[in-house]
């Protein structure tokens with residue numbers, strides 16, 4: 001019999017089912033999928049005592065996966081300008097002292113932030129389609145910049161595909177990062193800042 005490797009995530013974090021139910025109740029259609037979360041959890045676990053940033057909390061699905069990979073000393077800031085969706089994340093994850101929620105524009109957050117991060121999950125317009133260079137500047141050497149939704153999604157407006165194409169090309173030009181593109185989940189890209197330019 002041919003062995004088939006299932007890529008469905010195992011050991012889903014406890015909070016995910018309740019957040020998913022609330023996400024559906026709210027009709028929030030931009031939530032991250034479990035495979036993206038599972039990869040983020042693995043990446044989070046590579047950064048003991050790491051400093052993490054999520055741009056675009058939504059209802060907190062990826063937040064839950066990131067927290068599940070982080071150790072006790074690691075810290076995550078999650079940013080969103082929509083109080084209604086962020087409230088779901090706060091309700092289910094706010095008891096965890098490792099996470100802080102920042103309500104406001106991602107652009108403003110990026111402009112005022114000084115200290116670099118071990119991992120940035122850029123899942124909002126800010127830090128992805130605008131303020132990209134600023135977000136990349138805030139990645140530590142050896143740190144990770146991670147994005148999803150690079151494959152066509154049902155909720156994309158007609159003018160979105162060329163923006164995604166431009167973003168991928170722009171990231172590919174960055175000699176100060178090494179990168180991988182994954183035709184998996186919603187379409188993923190992970191970049192790691194090189195310590196030195198080759």
Ligand SMILES: C[S@@+](CC[C@H](N)C(=O)[O-])C[C@H]1O[C@@H](n2cnc3c(N)ncnc32)[C@H](O)[C@@H]1O
Nearest residue numbers: 030031032056058062080081082105106124125
């Ligand atoms: C794709 S969803 C985030 C999904 C979430 N990361 C998850 O794992 O389910 C994008 C979120 O970014 C927020 N957002 C979009 N542009 C923003 C901006 N410029 N500043 C802050 N939040 C923004 C939206 O309110 C929305 O909740």
